[in-house]
Amino acid sequence: MSSNIPSVVSVCGTLTASAQQAESALYDQRPGAVPWPCAARWFIRGTQEFARVAIFVVRAALLTLAAVLLCRGNLGLADEKVEKSELPKLTDMKLPSAAELLKADDRNGQAFDWIVLTAPADADRTVLVVSPLEIRPDTLKKMAETYAQVEASKPKTQEERTERTGRLESLKQLIVKLPGNAVAEYALPVAQIDHIILFEELMLRRVDELLKEGDIRTAYELLLRVEQEIPGWELSKPRLENLLLVESGIRAREGDMYAALALLDELANRNINNPDLRPRFGELVSPMIEAAVAEEDFSKARYLISRIERVYPGHETGVLWQTRMQKIAGALLADAQQKTSEKAFAAAAELARRAELIWPSSGNARAFFTRAVARYQILRVATIEPESTQIVFPAPRESDERDRELVEVPLFEPTSADELTYFRSSFFEVWDPTDLGREVVFTLRSTRPTWQSQPILTANQIADALGQRMSPDSPLFNSRLASFVREVSVRSPSEMRIGFSRVPLSIESLLRFPIVVAANAPTEPVISAEKAENVSAGPVKAEAMVADAVSDPEILLSTRFVLADSDERNKVFQRQRPEPDGLDPGKYHIAEIREVRFEDRDEMLKAVVRGEIDYLSHLLPWEVDAFRAAPAFDVRQYALPITHVITFNPLSERIVSAQLRRALSFAIDRETILKSLVLRDQAMRYGRLSSAPWHLGSYATNPLEQPPEFNLRLAYALRYAAERQLQLVELTKLETEAKAKAREAGSEFESAEFRRVTNVDYVRLPGLRMVVDPDPTSAEAAERIAVYWKKVGVDVELIPGNQPGTPLSDADWDLCYRRVRMEEPLLELWPLLSN
Numbered sequence: 001m002s003s004n005i006p007s008v009v010s011v012c013g014t015l016t017a018s019a020q021q022a023e024s025a026l027y028d029q030r031p032g033a034v035p036w037p038c039a040a041r042w043f044i045r046g047t048q049e050f051a052r053v054a055i056f057v058v059r060a061a062l063l064t065l066a067a068v069l070l071c072r073g074n075l076g077l078a079d080e081k082v083e084k085s086e087l088p089k090l091t092d093m094k095l096p097s098a099a100e101l102l103k104a105d106d107r108n109g110q111a112f113d114w115i116v117l118t119a120p121a122d123a124d125r126t127v128l129v130v131s132p133l134e135i136r137p138d139t140l141k142k143m144a145e146t147y148a149q150v151e152a153s154k155p156k157t158q159e160e161r162t163e164r165t166g167r168l169e170s171l172k173q174l175i176v177k178l179p180g181n182a183v184a185e186y187a188l189p190v191a192q193i194d195h196i197i198l199f200e201e202l203m204l205r206r207v208d209e210l211l212k213e214g215d216i217r218t219a220y221e222l223l224l225r226v227e228q229e230i231p232g233w234e235l236s237k238p239r240l241e242n243l244l245l246v247e248s249g250i251r252a253r254e255g256d257m258y259a260a261l262a263l264l265d266e267l268a269n270r271n272i273n274n275p276d277l278r279p280r281f282g283e284l285v286s287p288m289i290e291a292a293v294a295e296e297d298f299s300k301a302r303y304l305i306s307r308i309e310r311v312y313p314g315h316e317t318g319v320l321w322q323t324r325m326q327k328i329a330g331a332l333l334a335d336a337q338q339k340t341s342e343k344a345f346a347a348a349a350e351l352a353r354r355a356e357l358i359w360p361s362s363g364n365a366r367a368f369f370t371r372a373v374a375r376y377q378i379l380r381v382a383t384i385e386p387e388s389t390q391i392v393f394p395a396p397r398e399s400d401e402r403d404r405e406l407v408e409v410p411l412f413e414p415t416s417a418d419e420l421t422y423f424r425s426s427f428f429e430v431w432d433p434t435d436l437g438r439e440v441v442f443t444l445r446s447t448r449p450t451w452q453s454q455p456i457l458t459a460n461q462i463a464d465a466l467g468q469r470m471s472p473d474s475p476l477f478n479s480r481l482a483s484f485v486r487e488v489s490v491r492s493p494s495e496m497r498i499g500f501s502r503v504p505l506s507i508e509s510l511l512r513f514p515i516v517v518a519a520n521a522p523t524e525p526v527i528s529a530e531k532a533e534n535v536s537a538g539p540v541k542a543e544a545m546v547a548d549a550v551s552d553p554e555i556l557l558s559t560r561f562v563l564a565d566s567d568e569r570n571k572v573f574q575r576q577r578p579e580p581d582g583l584d585p586g587k588y589h590i591a592e593i594r595e596v597r598f599e600d601r602d603e604m605l606k607a608v609v610r611g612e613i614d615y616l617s618h619l620l621p622w623e624v625d626a627f628r629a630a631p632a633f634d635v636r637q638y639a640l641p642i643t644h645v646i647t648f649n650p651l652s653e654r655i656v657s658a659q660l661r662r663a664l665s666f667a668i669d670r671e672t673i674l675k676s677l678v679l680r681d682q683a684m685r686y687g688r689l690s691s692a693p694w695h696l697g698s699y700a701t702n703p704l705e706q707p708p709e710f711n712l713r714l715a716y717a718l719r720y721a722a723e724r725q726l727q728l729v730e731l732t733k734l735e736t737e738a739k740a741k742a743r744e745a746g747s748e749f750e751s752a753e754f755r756r757v758t759n760v761d762y763v764r765l766p767g768l769r770m771v772v773d774p775d776p777t778s779a780e781a782a783e784r785i786a787v788y789w790k791k792v793g794v795d796v797e798l799i800p801g802n803q804p805g806t807p808l809s810d811a812d813w814d815l816c817y818r819r820v821r822m823e824e825p826l827l828e829l830w831p832l833l834s835n
Contacts, residue, residue: 087126090116098210098218101203105225110179114197115188125194131177132199137230139174139196147171200226200233207239211246219243241267241274248280257288261307268311281308282317289321298358299610301325322359329355333365336372343581346592349376357611374585378592382604382613385597386774386802393774393801394808395818402617406573406593409454409558411462411515412508414823417639418697421824423508427457427515427558437503444494451589453560453575457515459496461557463488465515466498476516476554480827484510509824515558561593571595601776620777621679621686640821643693644678644778646770646785647818650834651810654766657725660794663718664815667788669710677780693822693832700825716792719765723793727760734758767795770815774802782817 093114096104104111113136115128133139150168155161173187203222210219220243226236244267251260261284267277285308292301301321309318336351352372355361361369385399412423425431430443448456468474470482486501504510561573573593596613598604605623607613619627619635627633646664648655655661670689679687689707694700735754742749772782779800786796799813822828 090125111199116194118194325359329358345376377590380614392803392805408514411511453577458493459490647816652814655814657722659718660722663715666711667715667792694825719792723765727763730760730763768814769797771799771813772817
């Protein structure tokens with residue numbers, strides 16, 4: 001085909017017709033002229049000396065060349081002998097498949113455009129397939145705009161006028177190239193072009209078909225190709241919006257409703273005025289809200305309403321369900337008002353909370369809600385505990401300590417700690433040491449504030465409790481207390497004196513225990529019948545609690561809260577003595593604490609975010625920043641840190657070697673474990689290495705003591721020394737037996753020779769058993785520690801502490817990985833070491 005072009009040029013070069021004759025021949029549209037609907041008028045521009053060289057009418061051979069330009073199908077070239085009447089019509093052109101389009105769009109592919117030529121009837125329009133045009137998109141529009149700009153220009157010189165004329169003439173033709181020939185260029189009169197279908201538009205048309213079929217992946221791939229070629233094209237925007245709508249429907253049918261909502265949100269960000277978006281939101285969200293309300297998951301329902309209101313304020317679906325939920329909440333608030341008038345404050349607070357959970361109140365309803373929940377305050381606390389109430393972990397758990405501090409009120413409680421620990425007492429008003437600290441006179445409080453729920457104790461009750469803890473026959477016997485206290489005397493119901501045989505370092509630390517008396521003592525049980533009727537379990541459960549309290553061999557007198565109800569998932573603690581009615585609403589305090597147990601931390605955090613939980617007792621280090629950044633939460637730091645420690649069982653014979661203990665200490669890379677597992681923070685912002693189980697500001701801290709170092713080589717040497725020590729013990733034992741046998745036989749015995757030839761390599765260090773705190777982070781750290789110990793040749797069996805069963809006895813474990821928060825090292829260190 002390209003070989004014919006020079007001959008055409010040479011023929012055109014021999015023409016001598018004038019410019020006017022050439023132009024008349026080129027644009028001849030008389031009835032007798034030959035029509036060229038398929039752009040069969042080709043011309044060659046001569047040099048400026050020939051002016052405007054006339055172009056001759058291509059004869060039959062050139063007509064064959066024009067037919068070659070037309071494509072049969074997509075990319076195929078027509079046969080050279082094809083007639084003009086056989087050129088493909090637009091109605092006969094098939095839309096290329098997605099695979100063909102993607103293949104043509106590849107680096108080695110041949111993309112193409114369709115030029116639709118004019119015809120008297122739309123059905124007769126034909127198509128010319130060409131290589132991708134230079135001007136795209138909106139080729140004809142841009143050429144027309146350029147033509148108008150050039151035509152409106154006003155040249156000043158002859159040269160500029162000549163250039164303007166040539167420019168206008170060039171804009172009347174569209175320069176095209178044929179598929180497969182990137183060299184030859186041909187000019188096509190714009191007047192003969194009806195419209196142009198770009199390759200990218202063919203892709204978009206195929207996208208429409210794919211979306212009808214539900215082929216989201218392929219449609220999206222084609223859209224990406226179009227976006228790469230023509231970013232932000234107006235024709236591709238509605239297709240992308242339609243893709244989001246179609247994919248949203250598919251995700252909804254698959255049950256992934258939130259993914260469907262996210263797609264609609266994306267569409268709203270792109271075009272909020274899309275006519276299909278508003279009804280689609282209602283169709284998608286309405287059944288979700290209905291299901292949430294049916295399941296009484298009102299937080300979810302409110303969230304869904306907020307999702308739709310955020311996009312379309314006043315949406316009919318949101319307004320409908322908001323009205324319904326407000327009616328439900330209003331009915332509950334009316335019931336709460338009735339309960340308040342009946343002095344059933346606990347029931348009123350519960351109803352008010354439920355109403356607020358359904359839909360937040362406002363105006364007068366909000367004021368009543370505030371009064372109701374302030375009168376009977378409920379604190380919902382989340383905990384993560386093993387399913388079994390009894391586990392094998394031998395040490396006290398954090399939850400046990402928390403429950404104990406909630407139920408038991410010791411004579412002295414710590415309030416703050418820096419170098420020393422400071423205490424307060426809810427029972428003693430004054431305690432004055434005399435005789436250089438050998439005697440202390442205690443004056444008891446005769447009244448208590450309305451917010452305190454513990455009872456008022458007498459000096460006789462406290463003296464009886466001290467006597468039980470000093471008696472060796474009592475199950476509450478405290479040898480440490482008995483070694484300090486010489487005598488206890490009662491001067492009056494509100495005054496008592498304690499004489500000490502030796503001055504204690506801290507009187508408050510020595511008397512940190514609750515007041516417990518025998519059941520046959522002349523005192524009322526801790527739960528009175530009047531108070532028991534207020535528990536949520538009802539009068540029947542209350543009477544049973546009273547009976548249990550009376551039948552117990554011991555009665556706890558100093559208490560704030562009592563366990564009112566308990567099941568597998570919840571614990572309910574209530575004040576022992578309710579606060580009196582008639583106080584200012586702002587002066588009431590917590591009346592009930594509900595512990596809700598979760599098996600999974602993610603579920604617990606979701607409940608906190610949904611507002612179902614008021615208090616988290618412990619945040620993981622990598623959660624602190626997220627909660628601090630949220631304005632709805634108040635994050636506080638404990639005054640005393642939690643310390644991860646490994647304690648040795650003092651009764652275990654496997655861990656008595658000092659060399660082995662030091663080897664275990666040197667083998668642990670504490671800093672790496674702290675950064676990667678415990679804190680998950682290389683900067684260690686919320687943790688540090690410690691040289692002691694108490695806080696560094698304590699009086700017991702030696703500032704010169706550094707945290708144990710990590711030294712695997714030294715650990716291995718110490719492990720070898722410990723093992724060699726066991727072998728020497730075995731060798732000495734064998735030597736003693738051999739000496740005895742030699743003495744009986746009357747033969748000589750060479751100790752040096754015996755030790756040289758006797759092999760005791762079969763003696764190895766015994767395997768160790770370490771029980772691990774139920775905390776998941778502690779379990780991960782223990783596994784990493786076991787890997788370090790394995791490197792130096794110490795085998796350790798890890799015993800998960802959350803296994804159900806009775807607590808392990810001293811013979812069942814050698815080491816214990818636990819977490820402690822130590823307030824008073826002087827009194828708490830020995831229980832930690834002795835477990």
